[in-house]
Amino acid sequence: MHTIQLKINDKVYDKFLWLLSKFTKDEIEIINEEQDFISTQKYLQKELEEIENGQAKFISQKEMEKRLDQTI
DSSP states (O other): OOOOOOOOOHHHHHHHHHHHHTSOTTTOOOOOHHHHHHHHHHHHHHHHHHHHTTOOOOOOHHHHHHHHHHHO
16 A cells, blocks of 8 residues: 655645545545544654653664564
8 A cells, every 4th residue: 555645725625535435444544634643643752651651672783783684
C-alpha cells in the first residue's frame, strides 16, 4: 500500500472527499495528519518515560551491529 500527501483547493475538496468515499476502507483510507502526529507523539513520550524511569534497555553499538548482521 502507498501513502501520498495532497494539497487540495477548497473549491474541489468536497468533491474529492466524495470521490474517496466511493472506495472501501481496504482500498483507500483517509489518514488525518494530526492523528499520525498525536500517535507518534504518544509513542515517543512513552519511550522517553521509560528512559527517565530507568526501565529502558540499551545496547552497545557492537551489540547493535551484531544483531544487524544476524538479521541480514
